[in-house]
């Protein structure tokens with residue numbers, strides 16, 4: 001065997017460095033995030049009976065189990081190289097888990113503000129064991145977000161929510177990976193929308209690979225030149241962007257902020273999204289749409305992905321596939337289309353919700369071969 005060193009994947013900053021605002025001599029804070037699988041969902045599409053290819057970008061395969069790692073490697077690399085001693089974020093859970101991990105790696109402190117009782121236990125466990133200082137507030141994500149935006153002026157902490165432009169720069173690499181894997185741009189891309197950073201980042205990434213007029217976000221991350229013009233187009237098209245929200249937490253569908261958002265999909269229980277303008281740009285420029293699903297539909301989609309495709313994602317993630325399948329059935333998607341959908345986080349983050357909706361419980365059998373054999377024959 002030759003020298004394997006050249007083949008070792010070491011994170012999305014190394015892979016896409018020329019397209020990211022990272023100084024040449026910066027020390028990179030990475031957990032080898034990115035390079036997540038793009039999985040073709042042929043079982044689901046076979047049942048629907050349309051000539052459409054549907055792929056899931058499984059972001060649960062990132063080191064802390066959600067796409068937040070893509071943005072966090074950038075934001076924490078930047079913060080650490082600026083000499084920051086601490087970072088802070090408001091979080092529905094996954095941002096705090098990711099911030100805690102990258103802060104640990106960088107040897108700096110992470111403060112995370114979470115809504116009391118409204119984050120999945122797995123995410124809280126991650127933040128705590130990785131040494132974050134967890135500040136629980138009697139309020140929701142939006143209240144926490146407001147505090148975080150105000151605190152940076154009065155305390156020595158760096159915000160790592162997606163209002164930090166480095167986050168979106170890291171997250172745009174998911175679009176690059178999709179195109180690199182497919183060898184073309186998808187026709188449609190579906191994803192959940194909460195604070196709306198991710199939809200903005202995906203759109204930025206898709207535009208960049210098509211060398212299309214970039215959205216505003218590009219110019220904010222420490223670059224005076226619009227990024228896209230530095231590179232020849234990799235592809236000649238961009239996808240239609242389809243953003244899905246929970247029925248009672250759907251400000252983009254209502255076209256106005258929501259004061260008391262509510263949904264079982266806690267990762268997208270957000271009423272006042274920060275990336276409002278960028279998300280509308282993605283919607284308008286791509287000719288896309290926003291729609292909402294009930295909690296029941298969200299859980300159905302989560303179960304469907306698990307049962308039919310062996311993919312266990314968290315409820316918020318399943319909304320992308322639930323939404324796009326509904327739109328395929330409604331005839332909104334042309335035959336022959338290639339669709340990609342982001343599954344934003346791993347199902348293991350929130351086992352309680354999963355177990356509660358399982359129709360079966362473990363079968364009790366005696367500890368002998370006969371009993372197990374009977375159970376097998378009864379259930380084949």
Ligand SMILES: *Cc1c(COP(=O)(O)O)cnc(C)c1O
Pocket residue numbers: 066067068094095162192193194195196197198199267268314316317344345346
């Ligand atoms: C953060 C998150 C979202 C929402 O992403 P935004 O960028 O806030 O729109 C969706 N799903 C999961 C699992 C998340 O952690």
